[in-house]
């Protein structure tokens with residue numbers, strides 16, 4: 143259930159921390175899968191999951207298309223712990239935006255981050271882009287992209303937590319410290335020390351929900367071990383995939399109709415001879 147306080151705090155800060163929203167058996171299942179996939183090399187395929195870095199190896203390994211990796215990650219597509227909040231904040235119910243369904247996941251990955259690794263500051267509404275937009279009209283949200291970052295293990299001080307600048311989704315100016323902390327190709331950048339930024343500490347099973355317009359990145363991991371999280375990014379069903387990955391036929395074949403719509407809003411592609 144969505145409360146008025148959820149709406150108020152999301153509008154005010156641009157993010158919410160959702161406590162204990164991933165069932166234990168799902169967490170265990172996801173972690174077992176990551177134990178098997180964690181040595182994937184960048185550029186390597188493991189089934190339909192792809193090893194990947196955003197800008198540099200110092201941000202940690204991404205396992206793109208992680209919703210292909212098994213039932214626990216499929217469950218997270220429409221996890222009751224956040225799906226109604228995501229629909230509410232992306233908005234568009236009862237309008238043309240819903241013609242082919244409520245949502246599209248345009249990127250999904252797991253990230254494994256080790257000591258020394260971090261991701262620099264990025265996003266924010268300056269310069270303004272459609273995908274990142276935060277918009278409220280007549281008390282209804284219409285956000286371009288809502289991110290769910292799921293803690294697959296505890297993420298506390300020293301663990302390389304995601305950092306956000308609360309309220310920055312509404313800022314009219316670029317943060318003066320942005321360039322010194324922004325994502326650098328080939329060098330470690332982090333959000334540590336940026337004025338106004340806070341670490342989002344999560345317990346295993348919590349999730350951080352935020353609008354991509356929020357200025358964010360992460361702290362550098364200084365502890366031993368690894369941070370494990372998964373990220374699903376949701377936007378309107380008429381959006382498009384961030385990367386040239388597409389869901390496999392096998393995945394589409396086994397998902398429930400509700401999940402399939404969020405992964406691929408069009409039931410089929412129509413072409414001449416295939417339009418009935």
Ligand SMILES: O=C(O)CCC(=O)C(=O)O
Nearest residue numbers: 261303304358359360373
């Ligand atoms: O890795 C993190 O903590 C932040 C992830 C991030 O920057 C993003 O999802 O856009």
